[in-house]
Amino acid sequence: MPSQTPPQTRIDRCFAALKREGRPAFVTFVTAGDPDYETSKAILLGLPEAGADVIEIGMPFSDPMADGPAVQASSLRALQAGQTMKRTLQLVREFRAKDNLTPIILMGYYNPIYVYPSAAFLDEARDSGVDGMIVVDVPPEADEELCLPAMERGLSFIRLATPTTDDKRLPAVLANTSGFVYYVSITGITGAAAPVVSDVRAQVARIKRSTPLPVVVGFGVRTPEQAKTLADCADGVVVGSALVEAIRTTLGPDGKAGPDTISSVHRIVQNLAAGLRGAASRV
Amino acid sequence: MASPTTSDTQAPNSFRAGPDDHGFFGLYGGRFVAETLMPLILELEQAYEAAKNDAGFQAELRDLLEHYGGRPSPLYFAERLTEHLKGAKIYFKRDELNHTGSHKINNCLGQIQLARRMGKTRIIAETGAGQHGVAVATVCARFGLPCEIYMGATDVARQSPNVARMHMLGAKVHSVTSGAGTLKDSMNEALRDWVTNVRDTYYIIGTAAGPHPYPAMVRDFQAVIGNEVRKQMQEREGRLPDTLVAAIGGGSNAIGLFYPFLDDKSVKIYGVEAAGHGIDVPNGHNASMTGGRPGVLHGNRTYLIQDEDGQILEGHSISAGLDYPGVGPEHSWLKDTGRVSYVPITDKEALDAFQLCAKLEGIIPALEPSHALAYVQKLAPTLPKDDLLVMNMCGRGDKDVFAVAGYLGMKI
Numbered sequence A: 001m002p003s004q005t006p007p008q009t010r011i012d013r014c015f016a017a018l019k020r021e022g023r024p025a026f027v028t029f030v031t032a033g034d035p036d037y038e039t040s041k042a043i044l045l046g047l048p049e050a051g052a053d054v055i056e057i058g059m060p061f062s063d064p065m066a067d068g069p070a071v072q073a074s075s076l077r078a079l080q081a082g083q084t085m086k087r088t089l090q091l092v093r094e095f096r097a098k099d100n101l102t103p104i105i106l107m108g109y110y111n112p113i114y115v116y117p118s119a120a121f122l123d124e125a126r127d128s129g130v131d132g133m134i135v136v137d138v139p140p141e142a143d144e145e146l147c148l149p150a151m152e153r154g155l156s157f158i159r160l161a162t163p164t165t166d167d168k169r170l171p172a173v174l175a176n177t178s179g180f181v182y183y184v185s186i187t188g189i190t191g192a193a194a195p196v197v198s199d200v201r202a203q204v205a206r207i208k209r210s211t212p213l214p215v216v217v218g219f220g221v222r223t224p225e226q227a228k229t230l231a232d233c234a235d236g237v238v239v240g241s242a243l244v245e246a247i248r249t250t251l252g253p254d255g256k257a258g259p260d261t262i263s264s265v266h267r268i269v270q271n272l273a274a275g276l277r278g279a280a281s282r283v
Numbered sequence B: 001m002a003s004p005t006t007s008d009t010q011a012p013n014s015f016r017a018g019p020d021d022h023g024f025f026g027l028y029g030g031r032f033v034a035e036t037l038m039p040l041i042l043e044l045e046q047a048y049e050a051a052k053n054d055a056g057f058q059a060e061l062r063d064l065l066e067h068y069g070g071r072p073s074p075l076y077f078a079e080r081l082t083e084h085l086k087g088a089k090i091y092f093k094r095d096e097l098n099h100t101g102s103h104k105i106n107n108c109l110g111q112i113q114l115a116r117r118m119g120k121t122r123i124i125a126e127t128g129a130g131q132h133g134v135a136v137a138t139v140c141a142r143f144g145l146p147c148e149i150y151m152g153a154t155d156v157a158r159q160s161p162n163v164a165r166m167h168m169l170g171a172k173v174h175s176v177t178s179g180a181g182t183l184k185d186s187m188n189e190a191l192r193d194w195v196t197n198v199r200d201t202y203y204i205i206g207t208a209a210g211p212h213p214y215p216a217m218v219r220d221f222q223a224v225i226g227n228e229v230r231k232q233m234q235e236r237e238g239r240l241p242d243t244l245v246a247a248i249g250g251g252s253n254a255i256g257l258f259y260p261f262l263d264d265k266s267v268k269i270y271g272v273e274a275a276g277h278g279i280d281v282p283n284g285h286n287a288s289m290t291g292g293r294p295g296v297l298h299g300n301r302t303y304l305i306q307d308e309d310g311q312i313l314e315g316h317s318i319s320a321g322l323d324y325p326g327v328g329p330e331h332s333w334l335k336d337t338g339r340v341s342y343v344p345i346t347d348k349e350a351l352d353a354f355q356l357c358a359k360l361e362g363i364i365p366a367l368e369p370s371h372a373l374a375y376v377q378k379l380a381p382t383l384p385k386d387d388l389l390v391m392n393m394c395g396r397g398d399k400d401v402f403a404v405a406g407y408l409g410m411k412i
């Protein structure tokens, strides 16, 4: 049985510190190996200083069914540059060697984990310094497959709650969730329509009535203003598509990283972080 | 038990009992979808269970299948092909004579009725060969529901007659350019639409794959094929068939033929996969059970064509309907249990069979059942003359005539 108060993880410590500071968490998403391994490493290493509190690293997959065009293209760039699951874990190890504080969440789809196979992947992820995982296509109904084995290894399994997660289902979604809850602000794919703030506020409040965990909001967040407004109704926001779009628009004509690729991602993160620091943590 | 590895593949008491309550056929199947879709998938499962046991629903469906779909389809003795191959007595189950030209209508009539019962007001679907897209567009026209079809750009080009038909039936066709622009990519895009419009939209999946309950539901709607064969063969020959052969894309026409016979031990069953350029050509085929390994895609665990890293490959087949790197989960289980034999047929073998059938039987088959036919060409001569072989002629070749003329270098 998972205990109510697990040993403090990097994620728990991070959210506790943010709470003391009275500001929301800024969660950034980029894809491992996009547009190439070294550029991706430089982007990741600079994220905490640019203002990221938590880093989600996308594990590229050939068929990212829950993602919009921006993340799809990012995944494809990474795969074309030779990114693999092994190299993604390597990237985390290299990051951890330099930063032992910032929580790292791997996000992706089940198949590359399943064929790794799962147990070996979870072992190596833990040993590489991964803190948590979001696996889009493994629902709570399949908890024995991945979620429980991840928890046994001290990895947080972070669940997505969505606008269709009704009160009947919410307990199942929250049951084995740890670290934080990721509220998907829209029915849709990443990078799609902007969320309606009043809906998000009501839904986050509903989730928070059922769990002591922090709730962060993602999908469709792009601008500092939007991030600030949404952060006002939750414990943090996730920005992803806007960052991988910045990678795409700064690529050279050969499709390789351009001179501004790394700095432009960091600049957007700085702007978003500044916007968010203008927001007080709420709820 | 001596070896724990045999537990998944032991012969069960019945081959017709699956899936279990969680939608698994042994290791395969399940519900591997994003949370946004989960509540709907569970609702669909309940709605389907209720409909299945509702005599009114079943009676309505039977009426539609008969008067709109044209069922039962004939069981035809292919006399000249039988003489030519000098072996088994070959019958075609003529599902290519159905309204819209393939078995796909059987499933669409069932699912559109379910969508209406569930109060859904918008229909989406993926399609490869366009036969499913046409069948969906047809039932949507018939019941006055708006319909959007996702079709890979490669398939839009090679199955253009079906694209025109969908337009004429009032459907909106989205040409999908991601990946290789084939069935896998159209399914990704349909899933993205569904997750966005989940509240009002019903997704009619065209094959016996996807998250539970689709594989079981599509099988049940297609089982009318095998049930008719049982009855028709009894009337013609006074006994069961000995051998069944069907092409496997996602596996719906095949499971529809096979399912009613799975517990008849005397019946030998063959599923024919698309070997494209050849089973040894890397990424050159879509024979997922012959040349793939288990993984998770599109809501279910099943055999998939994938690389070492778990990235799904596009594969290849001349037939758009078989050009899919996965297969329905029940087939994966039937393979592991050994109940069904899955065999590969190349593009070239299928093209040869296509021409042979047109010339010998006056039937232009779709490229999908041409694969089944090519295997019949190999198998029938090895069987005794009293072996009753049934091949599922699951689609007509009208959609393929331009593409095949191109491959054969014909001027038209």
Ligand SMILES: Cc1ncc(COP(=O)(O)O)c(C=O)c1O
Pocket: B102, B103, B128, B129, B130, B131, B132, B206, B207, B208, B247, B248, B249, B250, B251, B252, B253, B254, B320, B321, B322, B366, B368, B369, B394, B395, B396
């Ligand atoms: C005529 C025909 N046969 C077979 C298939 C393959 O699908 P399944 O394996 O589900 O029968 C298709 C799919 O488009 C088709 O159009």
